[in-house]
Amino acid sequence: MLEQTLEHKKQTALQFVQTLAIPAPKPLLTAQESLTLLDSTQAGAAVNDQSVVCFVEGLNAQLKSDVLNSTLLAQLAASAKFPRDPNTFQYNVVGWYNCYTETLQKVGWNIQGLSFSQHGVSGSTFQVNEVVMQLLAGMVTHSAGLIVQSALEALDVAKVKAKESRALTLWKSHTDTDANGSFQVACCSESEGCAAMALGAFYMTSRNKIRHVLWCDYSSSDTNVQCASTQVVLNNDVYSVVRSAVSQKLGTAATSFIADLDIGL
Numbered sequence: 612m613l614e615q616t617l618e619h620k621k622q623t624a625l626q627f628v629q630t631l632a633i634p635a636p637k638p639l640l641t642a643q644e645s646l647t648l649l650d651s652t653q654a655g656a657a658v659n660d661q662s663v664v665c666f667v668e669g670l671n672a673q674l675k676s677d678v679l680n681s682t683l684l685a686q687l688a689a690s691a692k693f694p695r696d697p698n699t700f701q702y703n704v705v706g707w708y709n710c711y712t713e714t715l716q717k718v719g720w721n722i723q724g725l726s727f728s729q730h731g732v733s734g735s736t737f738q739v740n741e742v743v744m745q746l747l748a749g750m751v752t753h754s755a756g757l758i759v760q761s762a763l764e765a766l767d768v769a770k771v772k773a774k775e776s777r778a779l780t781l782w783k784s785h786t787d788t789d790a791n792g793s794f795q796v797a798c799c800s801e802s803e804g805c806a807a808m809a810l811g812a813f814y815m816t817s818r819n820k821i822r823h824v825l826w827c828d829y830s831s832s833d834t835n836v837q838c839a840s841t842q843v844v845l846n847n848d849v850y851s852v853v854r855s856a857v858s859q860k861l862g863t864a865a866t867s868f869i870a871d872l873d874i875g876l
Contacts, residue, residue: 620719621852627717628684628856633691638867639784640777647871649675656762656872658778660686661785662795663766663872665758670799674806677850678799679869680857685714687864704793704814708839718857719849725812725839732831739836740767740825743796743811746838750809751798759798761874768823777870786824791816794824806845813838 648655649672656665659679666675689710695702708725715722730742740763747759764770766782786792793814800807815824817834858865 617848620846620849624718624849624853625856628853628860631684631688631714631860633684633687633860635862636687636690636864636868638863639781640867640870642863642866646679646866646869654758654874656758656765656874658766658781658870658872659683660690660781660868661793662686662797663759663762663782665755665762665796665798665874667752667755667758667798667800670801670806674801675799677845677854678797678806678808680854680861680865681715681718681720681845681850682795682797683864683868684718684857684861685711687861687868688714701791704791707793708812708814715843718853719846720808720843721846722810722841722843725841727812727814727837727839730836730838732836735831736828737831737834738826738828739813739815740764742836742838743813743825746811746813746840747796747798747809750811750840750842755798755800755809758874759796762872763796763825765872765874767826776873778872781868781870783823792824802844805847807842808845809840809842811838811840 646657648657648666652669652671654666654668656663657679660683662682664679664682689707692710693703693707712722712724743763744756744760748756751759766779768779786794791814795813796811798809813836815834815836817829819833
């Protein structure tokens with residue numbers, strides 16, 4: 612019975628990916644041959660569409676690629692179904708995240724959904740990077756937390772603007788908006804040969820224009836931050852069946868929507 616259930620999951624996953632409708636997205640970057648972080652098992656990070664994905668030391672290229680491709684597929688599928696208004700950047704955020712988690716689940720992640728709640732802020736001002744670290748602190752080890760912190764610091768525009776990068780260009784294209792911002796931060800490790808991910812999801816609205824979302828001072832009375840978190844594992848048996856189909860579905864998006872993030876490690 613267990614084998615039949617797994618086989619059904621594999622067949623369902625492959626059919627889902629093959630029939631998934633993703634209109635060819637407009638490339639945000641010129642496609643490049645490969646990602647540097649795939650060249651070794653060292654710790655690293657990447658901007659992946661509207662996500663920051665961090666990897667602790669020890670993950671091989673295949674696991675890193677599986678994480679990046681599967682999460683990119685989920686983002687593009689959600690954005691195709693619930694697109695942003697080109698003028699206001701407004702969109703159905705609940706529908707977007709429902710489609711995002713459904714896609715992750717269908718390709719092998721053991722995710723059930725994301726339950727958002729308002730993040731309480733003490734004081735009159737705050738920075739979103741602090742919110743991210745507070746949410747992930749209880750989900751990752753100290754050393755993994757340092758990797759996440761380094762990744763966020765690499766997106767501090769005030770400090771790195773002199774060396775504009777592909778990652779920064781990609782990140783700013785999603786997070787410089789009129790009044791709202793949405794993004795994910797993930798920290799990935801290996802668990803019994805599978806990719807495990809501590810995932811934080813964030814959505815914020817503000818009365819003021821959102822700029823440099825992570826490192827800008829926001830008024831707690833004018834800005835609302837909704838957060839959700841979960842820890843999930845990618846089922847290798849399921850994803851191995853859809854790996855090729857996911858790559859084919861993504862096409863050049865696999866490199867034009869993902870960029871190495873130099874975290875100085």
